[in-house]
Amino acid sequence: MGVDYYNILKVNRNANEEDLKKSYKRLAMRWHPDKNPDIKKREAEAKFKQISEAYDVLSDPQKRQIYDAYGEEALKSGNVPPPPRSGGATNFRFHPRDADDIFNEFFGGSDGVGGGGRGRGFGENFSRNPHADAAGQPPRKIPPVEKNLSFSLEELYSGSKRKMKISRIVPDVYGKPTTVEEILIIDIKPGWKKGTKITFPEKGNQDPGTIAGDLIFLVDEKPHAIYKRDGNNLLVNQKISLLDALTGKTLNLTTLDGRLLTISVTDIVKPGYEMVIENEGMPISKEPGKKGNLRIHFDVKFPSRLTTEQKSDLRRVLGRS
Structure with a gap:
């Protein structure tokens, strides 16, 4: 061998x-x-x-198959025996x-x-x-194959590994198309964004006499129930009553990595008011240790109606008697 x-x-x-x-x-x-x-x-x-x-x-499944069956010399020389009952030569080239x-x-x-x-x-x-x-x-190299791969916001926040079983068509020892299966490990780095490309060179399909194409996975984001991503920042829409908007409120949010974030709202919240919590956004993949910001947008809920007594009390409290 x-x-x-x-x-x-x-x-x-x-x-x-x-x-x-x-x-x-x-x-x-x-x-x-x-x-x-x-x-x-x-x-x-x-x-x-x-x-x-x-x-x-x-x-490489094809190279390994030839090496296991016929050895290094046959692999490198391309001198692979033809299929049984066939007088033709193989078209494999190392x-x-x-x-x-x-x-x-x-x-x-x-x-x-x-x-x-x-x-x-x-x-x-x-x-x-x-x-x-x-x-x-x-x-000739076969054109690349691109596939979308969806990840939760939690996975993109903390990073993750995922095993993917793929099937692709490659020539066997005799140039006949055959399906092979492989397990690929996809290593997601914290902070990767939608559209990030993960390329596995020459892990696509292959025709006889060609170079296998690349397999490319495109990162996609699954919708989240609470957070929305904006670049490196995270956005939260928070409804708040008029009373809390005027008197203050404590918010409790569970972060994407499972921490409990307690936020005290002490300012008077006006319609359209936004609070920025620094360094509580998404990790910045190119700057390890840094994160974007968490932006909380408040939606003040006004009462649909007030009694005469409530209106009188508000005028008195707000100085409009």
């Missing part, structure tokens, strides 16, 4: 997608060239490339992915670990187009 990708990635042969990701993250951070002293630079680069190649093969591209999918950015400014690639093998064919022409 040649190279043992399972051993390189420290996983067993039944490893699922989540197992592969966990192991890759741990090993890639350990052997990333920017994380090692100069004396180990060459060794680290070679090890990092091995780890990336192992993840590339084992995380396209290794760039090690930096894989790393950046997990950790983001293109400036290396810790902002080291390494840029892309460690040499000639990493700087070429990883999908180019023998003539240097890249195959």
Whole structure:
């Protein structure tokens, strides 16, 4: 079989997608060239490339199927036996992915670990187009698939993880379309907004001789019974009686993370009055530790009618006798 990708990635042969990701993250951070002293630079680069190649093969259903059945040599050469009772050749061609591209999918950015400014690639093998064919022409990539994914305001406030089971169509060893299922982990960061894109590169459908399309999830917000979002702020409409508007009131609100927020209203509340509670809005995803504001808009409920005695009392109290 040649190279043992399972051993390189420290996983067993039944490893699922989540197992592969966990192991890759741990090993890639350990052997990333920017994380090692100069004396180990060459060794680290070679090890990092091995780890990336192992993840590339084992995380791709078609590549893994060929590797498991025929080994590394057949995978890389494309010399895969034709289907039984078929005289034709298979049209599989091995396209290794760039090690930096894989790393950046997990950790983001293109400036290396810790902002080291390494840029892309460690040499000639990493700087070429990883999908180019023998003539240097890249195959067509399938257009991306976009799907809406709804989250509660509580999930977008605190952050959450969600497992998604997807089905996609890819060519098997012989180029025949086959349906494969995978489990994707969607990691929602606190404060993400409606329209945020979560991209899983090459996790869409694939035709023979093409590159699989990307799968993109678009964040959507479910309506909330109390709060409405406005950018990084949260809005609340609060009805209040005329008596409370004039004499004051204590409000109790349950925040999106389950805290009890007690708010004392001491000012005279006029129609259209708004109270701003700083730092009680949505988390700001690009500024950890900071939040928007909570804005409470008051709707003063006036009585539908008053008795003669009540009108007289109001004139006396308000100084309009």
